[in-house]
Amino acid sequence: MPRTTETASFKFNHTMLRVKDPKVSLDFYTRILGMELLSQKVNSDFTLYFLAFNHEGRELTNEEKEKSRFAREGVLELTHNHGTESDPDFKGYASGNTEPGKGFGHIAITVEDVEKSCEWFEQLGVQFKKKPSEGKMRHIAFILDPDGYWIEIVPAVLEL
Amino acid sequence: MPRTTETASFKFNHTMLRVKDPKVSLDFYTRILGMELLSQKVNSDFTLYFLAFNHEGRELTNEEKEKSRFAREGVLELTHNHGTESDPDFKGYASGNTEPGKGFGHIAITVEDVEKSCEWFEQLGVQFKKKPSEGKMRHIAFILDPDGYWIEIVPAVLEL
DSSP, rough: OOOGGGGOHHHHEEEEEEEEHHHHHHHHIIIIOOOOEEEHHHHHHHEEEEEEESSSSSOOOHHHHHHTTTTOOEEEEEEETTTTTOOTOOOOOOSSSSSSOEEEEEEEEEEHHHHHHHHHHEEETEEEETTTSSSSSSOEEEEEOTOOOOOOOOOOOOOO | OOOOGGGOOOOEEEEEOEEEEEHHHHHHHIIIIOOOOEEEEEEEOOOOOOOOOOOSSSOOOOOHHHHHHHTOEEEEEEEEEEGGGGGGOOOOOSSSSSSSSOOOOEEEESSHHHHHHHHHHHTTTTEEEOOTTTTSSSTTTEEOOOOOEEEEEEEEEOOO
């Protein structure tokens, strides 16, 4: 299907998830998953963090990171509503996979080697929803991010 | 931050949303937003649809579409649990933006011209959560997909 004139410039730029504690989430998405923080926007009552995998094979300048936030696909936006991280009454966010609140399902990361990546996650203490050895689908896994969102770990098709 | 060996192959491949009626959703994501259906996987009680924007400037073969499903970023997976489209007791899915079920926020599409894209959406009868002329953020809009998921329409940074 050819792109129409009206939609020719469109990109699926980002997916937004709310997180309870940005320190914990940023550590998870950068140190454990290997994403890079492109930009952060502090507002009076919330802060937005934009992350993505760097596929450039080199360090980006801060200006390039900032621009790439709205120039590419595969960006993850994390929203932190200030105070949730220390509020004893905060009940946590819904994963989207159970009632009430079913709708959103998961984000997915493709990896070259699912088994090896899962060993890496296990070493770092990541929680699993489903290990490769569990269930019917032995070639995939589901890990949990710090808020309990599901992240599917899927084998990549490395070239077309 | 350099990619570590363990995470060097990782890509943010897809985001999964459940949809009530795939006919309505596929029409919305292909005809109105301009995405392309890469692949569909029919199971006994659910079907998965993988969509993405074609940035290749040419038609892809069916084999290329199928492979690109796990080879790229910016893929949207829609899950249809069979029967929801005709079940009078089905209450619909949560958008993630109201209680109960708050967590997931939105997906975002970058576009070259937000005003023109919103005219296009209006002509096609798309529902708006926020038009560019409403609220404080005049440079962005939020439209609603057929299940009520929020889609942010954001101006693209066209080159780095």
